[in-house]
Amino acid sequence: MKKFLKYITAFFMMLAIASCNDGIDGITEVDPGADATAPVVTIKAPLNGAKFKVNDPVIAVDIEFEVTDDIEVGTITVFIDGSQIASYSGDFKDYRRVLQALTAENIATGVHELKITATDLDGKSTSATVTFEKEPPYIPLFSNEIFYMAFDNDYVELISVKPTTKVGSPLFAGTSVVGTNAYKGATDSYLTFPTAGLNLGSELSASFWYKVNTDPDRAGVLVIGPPDTANPTAQNNRTSGFRFFRENAGGKQRFKLNVGNGTADTWVDGGAAADVAAGSDWVHMAFTISATSAIVYINGVLVKESPITGVSWTGCDVLSIMSGAPRFTGWSHKSDNSFMDDLRLFNKALTLSEIQNIIAVTNPYVPAANETLYMPFDNNYINVVGNTTATKVGTPGYAGEAKKGTNAYAGATDSYLTLPTTGLTGESFSATMWYKVNATPDRAGILVAGPEDTANPTAQNNRKNGFRFFRENAGGKQRFKLNVGNGTADVWVDGGTAADVDPTLNAWVHLAFTISPTKAIVYINGLPVKESAITGIDWTGCNILSIMSGAPRFTGWSHLSDLSYLDELHLYNKTLTQAEIQSMM
Incomplete structure (x- = not known):
């Protein structure tokens, strides 16, 4: 019986061998052709720019990538921040397409670079890189x-x-x-x-x-x-x-x-x-x-x-x-x-x-070039360039309307704001603002940075230093004027009727003035209404900026608190051009 089985087994083996050459081609080696292109490396994870928000001091980051080649992938090397963490070569299951995953350990807080380099059998090499960030643990900014x-x-x-x-x-x-x-x-x-x-x-x-x-x-x-x-x-x-x-x-x-x-x-x-x-x-x-x-x-x-x-x-x-x-x-x-x-x-x-x-x-404000003060008056009196709050004198209020934003300054009797002039002054100076005039009272200070008048403490009017920007009645209209002190004398910038605003229009107007070493100019709605030659500005003793009043340093002619509205006040330690002023409007 055992001998019979051997004969049967031999018979079927001969049939199998015969069938391999009966209508079926044998395995034939095919020339793969020239190795024309370098490998292609695709990093699938982490994505470029990825951020990992984890409070642990160090983390593990999962890496996934794909490498393809027209003939055969030879070697693959993985680097984190220039240091090799893994390498692969030969015996790939699919020698033209390699999919690989690994984990990078001990990734500390900071920005890191992942680089993967692949080389084919012909020596051609390709690298791909991405950056990712392990963010620092969030530490609450505020108590509770x-x-x-x-x-x-x-x-x-x-x-x-x-x-x-x-x-x-x-x-x-x-x-x-x-x-x-x-x-x-x-x-x-x-x-x-x-x-x-x-x-x-x-x-x-x-x-x-x-x-x-x-x-x-x-x-x-x-x-x-x-x-x-x-x-x-x-x-x-x-x-x-x-x-x-x-x-x-x-x-x-x-x-x-x-x-x-x-x-x-x-x-x-x-x-x-x-x-x-x-x-x-x-x-x-x-x-x-x-x-x-x-x-x-x-x-x-x-x-x-x-x-x-x-x-x-x-x-x-x-x-x-x-x-x-x-x-x-x-x-x-x-x-x-x-x-x-x-x-x-x-x-x-x-x-x-x-x-x-x-x-x-x-809400940190990013100031423009040479901008030293910006007060939007959106329900506060903060200079958002540096986040300093003006000092209130009396009971200034809010307008309940605005040229821009959610609110504006509203003046009140015997009320105004002050700020120290530290950081605001220079050999050149500019101010811009939106303003809606209230002609009662019929004269008022708007912006003043002047020295103390010790000889006249209750009616101060020392104009030898700093500046005074104010308004006065002019036949029922309000005329806007600037006065600049050079250290020994003062110069007037008075545009006459060109600097008049009709208060009955109840409209916002844009006011600006500039002071350089050689001239001072007043602008209304982006147009110059008066230019005067000066020999510079001297800031000696000018340690207070008054907003919406001449008080306390310019009261001798009753330029006191202004009941008008003020919005979008900007100061600069440069001389703005007319084009720059118009762009702000």
Whole structure:
């Protein structure tokens, strides 16, 4: 039997050998041709410019790449910051296309370069590089800060380094106040974050920058609320948490806060004071909740305070960002298509000064060349070139309107602002501003930097140094004049009727003046109205700049406080050209 099986096995082996040459070609070597091109290296991860937000001091970074060649890949070498971390050669499963993954360990904070070099069998070589950054751990800028989102091309909460949950398809704005980007809303889209790690207590504050899109004409902005099990598709349980939202108010958007104490809710509705006009630039929003009050601030100004009996967080397990959904939809306060930037939460009720400090710190102004002062008067008296606040004398106010931004300075009797002149002066000097004249009183100082007149302390009029820019009645109109002191004498820059403005027009006009070593010029609405030859300006004793009054250094002719409006005040330690002045208009 065993012998029979051997014969059968031999028979089938001969059939198999015969069939290999029966209509089937044998293996034939094919010439691959000339090795014409160098390898192609494609780095798939990390992407060029990638940023890793991790609070650990060192991290591991996953690397993925592909190498292809027209004939055969020979060797592959991987470098981080010039140091080799891996190499591969020969015996690739697919000798024309190599896919490889590895992990780079011990990547410290900073920018790093990944370089991958591939060489084929003919010695031709190609390298590809990308840079990536391991960002430093975020250190809260402000005390009691518990939550921070920068929206710099991601939706990561930076204190916990945890991503928020995206609902729908939120976007990025392509512009920002702080950093490189900001949140941009989209229909039926928003972010959520669990409140479990926030350790919510008896006090809470929120701060963020916001640029309104009035379509839709109502939306939720920030909400931490409980579920409404009785109305799952139109939730509106306001007994706990808070709801910060906006609604149409005569074409503007009115911002409101609602706070629940566990059994009932309280409204914080500032009426017209809490309105933001359609098309407005970035505004700063903030609200605070304490055991006794809830307050809403816009651009660092309190717009409404309401007494409360505390806040309850019962059932409040989720924070919604840029929508009322899912917990506050009963009145259609859904997704917000506006922009948001620099969102911060605090476990304390911030004071007004703390909120104004956040505004100053998070909105650094980049001055133009030779610009020494810029005061937009957007509900504060801050020189944003260096973030210094002017000293108030009396009770200056705000106009409730603006040529640009959200507000302007409004003068009041015996009221004005002062700033030290340190850093503002030079052999050349220029000022530009928007101005709406109030002819009562019929003469006033506008900008003055002059020396003290010790001989006449109650009617000062020492004009030998510095400058005085002011207005006076001229047949019912207001004439604008400049006076410049060179150290020993003064020169007048008086354009006569060319420098007159009709106060009955109630219109914004653009005012400017320039001082050089050889001449001083006054401009109105971009046109020169008077030029006078001078021999320079002397700043001896000129340590105070007065804004919207001649006081205290130029009062001898009753050029006192100005009740007019002032906006967009800029100072420069250079002589502006007419073209530069016109460009500012």
